[in-house]
Amino acid sequence: MILWECLEREGVEVVFGYPGGAILPAYHAMENSSVRHVLARHEQGAAHMADGYARASGRVGVVLATSGPGATNLVTGLATAMMDSVPLVAITGQVTSSLLGSDAFQEVDVTGVTLPITKHNYLVQRPEQIAPAIREAFALARSGRPGPVLVDITKDAQIASTVLDWEGAFPTRHLRHLPAEVPKAELDKALDMIRASHRPLILAGHGVTLSGASAALLAFAEQAKIPVAATLLGLGAFPAGHPLFLGFMGMHGSPWTNLAIQEADLILAFGMRFDDRVTGDPATFAPHATKIHVEIDRAEVGKIINVDLALQGDLRNVLERMQPDLAPVPSETWLAHLEEMKADHGPKEAESWPPMPTTNGLGPIEVLRTLFQEAPDAVWVTDVGQHQMWQAQVMRHSRPRTLITSGGLGTMGFALPAAIGAKMACPEAEVWVVAGDGGIQMNSQEFMTLVQEGLKINVAVINNGTLGMVRQWQTLFYDDRRSASGLANPDFVLLAEAYGMKGMRAGTLADSLSAVQAARACPEPVLIEFVVDPEACVYPIIPSGARLQDMMHEPNLPIPASR
């Protein structure tokens, strides 16, 4: 079977997977391969591992699964990667080609199921189609706007022998829709617009990291003296401690960042897609701003927000070519104004925002602050919900690929398996999982994978005994009727120990600090359960569909009329 040789030639060192009937020929052939296989405990976990591996390293993540249920278990992982533009190749076994469509044992129409959640997929029925499909899949996953690609290979195609024609499988079709370099005249238009602005603002998205444009963005912003705000997946793409860094934007963003968007006269949207969690009501988003969108995916241009100038192309290329002609904008008044707005929300020290609400017991914001203070250089892999938003507010990510989180799809259960992938990609890095008590239970079986692979990963479970973000929305928008949001939980310390990890529990700030320090010093993987206030809410919050200026800063405020 030529699959493994194809993967080796693509530079694959590790795959994540789970064997089963229809993929067994491939597993049988794996014996002779140099590729390392990580056995997940559920195919969803394997998919998130490949995703975390790709996000941490910038390389293509690879996941293997069998037909039917194995493949359908990948669906959430593929959709997560699709939404966040993560390069992934999924290889699934399929029933023998003569049985296709017959409802054979463990048969599912996998290319049909995954059609809308992959960049492309392949049904391979003959061995000589394997190499072209794999080569094109890798090329496509990496090129343009990255994303997941699935290759479904029938069992008979895995078994039949063929001669590998690597050169004959050279891919070209992935180049079809790659944009040509942005014409110089378009760059000049953008430069003119920048020159004419007084209140410019850069919105940095995931595209900054994906195109390797962090350094180019830093040079660009510094040279033009333009402040930078970040989307959730843009965090880390620009150094958080930099004087030009404004903060996290959107639904739970900092007030001055959201207000800056509403006051700006020029928005430079770099590799971001105006998600509804960022724009609020799109009709009232950045009403005074001329808008320039630099984006590699043409389908994103004008999708939500109409822009005045679209530069379709690679962000890094665009920034590097604009820089020689970039003059400083007279932004002193604007920058001073932004500083004033910031100062309105607390003293200038970094630790004053978000304000720590009076809490009943341990405050979750304090926990996240402690974690970050102790391990500022770690790779943080978060789950989805309140803790995810608090970390985005509190942690000052300053390097690309040090925050790994499911943004677009908001996939609970993502953090633990994604952290395993991230640790495989960056064995030298300190890797932390931050998850809620709800999300950690969605893929807690992967604790065993972590232990089996001998990985040193620390896990912070922020336990408030509730699905916190659901409960927060119920409190704010659904008459505080807490339908099905309360959780009975296992003893997380015992759970960790059952898997062969070390478990700790902290209910005070002092305990939290010592637990974090002990976990970092411990050579074994450690789970710390932080028992926190169940009533804490993430503030500010912009109600869904409201204007960016309609932030709710405190509990029990009436919902703005514009909602």
Added chain:
Amino acid sequence: MFRILIVTTDNEPGVLDRVASTFRRRGFNIHSLTVSPTLEPAISRMTLVTDLNANSKRSAKAFLERLLNVHSVVDLTEVASLVRDVALVRVASTTENRPALFQLAQIFTAEILDVSTDSVVMSVCAGPERVDALLEALRPFGLLELCRSGAVAMQRAQTVSALPVATDEVEDAVSF
């Protein structure tokens, strides 16, 4: 407003599904769709008629162009184009009104394909509006069955055509 998109694609299994899925997931309806191989057998050509506003059309085009199998998407709505639609229609008829039907067929250059004691089947190949007009003219006789191919379309040459342009073709270009 109806729009005509010409989509050229790889001629391989599953492509129609991918194209249709792009519309389905956004709740866009496909009014008609014809597919056939081109002069290059590895490439298929689709004529897709859809009811979209300008903004949805722009995004539909962009989403189609994101598909690996799609070579190009051309919007013929706002350019001079040649559009043809084939219809087979079975009309109720009696021996008494048959001459009137034949007369209509002649006016619309429709072909009589079948004549029976109580019905007539005719075919017409014309611009969609002209097909509509024929159907309206036939309606009083009693329409029994209708089958339309959906539009096929081609862009008119940029240079002035050497041939005289029939009026209905110009109307098609504007109205469709």
